[in-house]
Amino acid sequence: MIAQALSRSRERRVLPGFGLSLGISLTFVSLVLLLPLTSLVGQLSQLSWSQYWFLITDPRLLASYAVTLFGAGVAALFNAAFGLLMAWVLVRYEFPGKRLVDALMDLPFALPTAVAGITLATLYSSNGWIGRLLEPLGISVSYTWIGIALAMAFTSIPFVVRTVQPVLEDLPAEVDEAAMTLGASDGHAFRRVILPYLWPALVTGTGLAFVRSLGEFGAVIFIAGGKPYETEITSLMVFVKLQEYDYAGASAVASIVLATSLALLLAINLWQGRFIKRLHGGRG
C-alpha cells in the first residue's frame, strides 16, 4: 500500500530527484541527529521513573534551571532590542564600513565559544579592562547572572539580526511612506506598520536566541564561575555529572534541556505558520 502511494505520488511529481534527495536527507538526519538521540534515550532507559524524577528535581539542579532560564531570558530580550536595532541600521542606512559591520555580525557563530568565554571573562574580571571601570560603580559582571546573560547574548545575537534583516530588506519603502502620507508620526508608523511586519521574524529570532542560550556552555562557564545554587547553569550540570562518570544522571539532565528546546522550537514554528498564513490570504 505504501509502495502504491509512493508510485502514485511519483507520477504526479514534476521536479526530478525527489527519491534520491529525500533518501540522502533522511539518512543524514538519522546518522547525525537521531542516532545520538537514541543513545541518550538508551542511557535514560537504565533509570526508573522515580529515579528519573529524583534526579531532575535535585535542588541544586532546580536552582540551575532558574539561573539558566533567567540568564537566557535576559539575553534573549536584550538581543531582541539590540538585534532589531542592528538589523535596522544595516538595512536602512548607508555608512562607510557597513560591509565590515555586517560581516562582524556573524563572528559569534564563527568564534569558538570557549574563546568568547575566556575573552569575556578576562575583560570583565575585577582587574580586566571593563571590569576595572565597573568595579567602583558596584557592578560586578564576572561570577554573577549579568555575566551569564552577557555571554549568552554574545553567542546568540546573530540569530536575531540574521532573521530580521532579510524581512526588513523586503519591506518596501512605500509602506513607510504610505503611513507618513496618512499623517502618522514616526512612532505610530513604527508600532503599527513596521513592527507588525517584522514581528514574526523578530519572535522567531528571539526564540532561537533563547533556545541557543539555554544550551550554551563554552562561553558561559568561564565568566559564570559555577558557584552551586548561584551561577551554575544546566549545561554545566551535565558536564559535572559526566566528570563523575554518572552517565545516566547526565542523560537525565540533558533530556530536560533537549525537551525544553524542542518544545520551544515547535511552538515557534506553529505560531509563525499561523501568522504567515494570514499575510498570504489564508492560502498558506
Add this chain to the structure above:
Amino acid sequence: MSIRISQIDKRYGRTRALEPIDLDIHDGELIGLLGPSGSGKTTLLRIVAGLEQADGGSIHFGDRDVTRVHVRDRRIGFVFQHYALFRHMSVFDNVAFGLTAMPRATRPSSGEIRSRVMQLLEMVRLQDFAQRFPAQLSGGQQQRVSLARALALKPDVLLLDEPFGALDAKVRQELRRWLRHLHEELHFTSLFVTHDQEEALELSDRVVVMSNGRVEQIATPDTLYRQPANQFVFEFLGDVNRLEGDVEDEVLTCGDARVAVPGVENGRQELLLRPHETRLEEQPDTRAHLPVSVTAVVPVGAEVRLELEADWLGEPWLATIGHAEFERLDLKRGRRLFAKPSRLHRFDTPRPQTLAPLATS
C-alpha cells in the same frame, strides 16, 4: 485646493532630475504628468507630496506655502503604483489608519471612524470586503482600497503615482472610468503620473508632457494631440511615420519615391505623419509617387492596421484605413500599392508646420 509649483528643481549628484519647473493647477483640476521613464515625472510628484525635497523653488497649496512642510502635515493623499497596503491589517483597518493615527485630541470617536470608513468603502464598492486582508483581494480591488485610504482624511490634493500601471488592461480601463466619475463627483484637485498616453489623454483636464526633467508642453488633451509643441510631443502621443529626403523645387525625393511638399525650402528634410494620415491607391499621381508593399495586415477593431515597407524607407510605415477601403483595395500581404500622405508635419522650423501635399491649391 489649487497647487502652485514655481521654479522647482532637483539634482541627484551630478545628474539633473528636474530643470526648474513652473506649473499652476487650478482647484478641482485633474492633471496628468506624462512622459517616458526617467523624464522626472515621478520625482516631481514626490516633491509635491513631500516625499522628496527639491533643491530649489517653492510649492503652494492655495495660499499655504508647503515647501518646507513635512509630508505628514501637507494634507495630501497618495496612491502608490503597487498599492502599498498594510498587509497585516484588514481592509477596514487600512482605510481607518489615517484617522486612528491622529493625535488623541483631534481624533474622531471610534463610532465616527467606523461610519466614515464604511462610507468610503461603499464609495469604492468594497463594503462587503471590510474584514478581508489585502492578500485576499485582486489587484484592482487593492488599488481601490488604497484610494479609499488616501481619501479618508479628506486631503487637499490627491496624488497618484502610476495608479493603474500594475493592473491588466481590462481592469485598468474600468478603474480609469471609475476614477473619472469619482473625480466628477468629488472634485478633488489631483495630479497623477503615467507613461500611458491614452490614459493621460482620457483622464486629464490638462496634460503635462515631460522629458529629460523638462516640461515639453502643458495643454488640454485635444490641443496636445492637434497642436503638439514639438517633435517629442508629437512622437510621444502616438505612432509616427518618417519620411526623409532631399527637397528640390518643392518636391521631396528619396530613392524612387517622390512627393510634392509645397512651401518647403531646398535641402535635406525630415517630415512626419500619423498612420491615419496616409491613403493607399493602386496608381500614383503627379503629386505623390510613393511605392510600398504591404507586409502585415491586422483587421481587428474599427480600423485595419497595416505595415508598409519599401526600399526607400528606413523603417516600415504604419497605416490605418477603414474596412470599406480595405475591401475595395483587396488588401493582402505582399500587395504593392502607392501611399498618398494627406498631411505632413515639420518640426525643424521655429514653429511646427503642417503641409497638405494632396490639397488642390
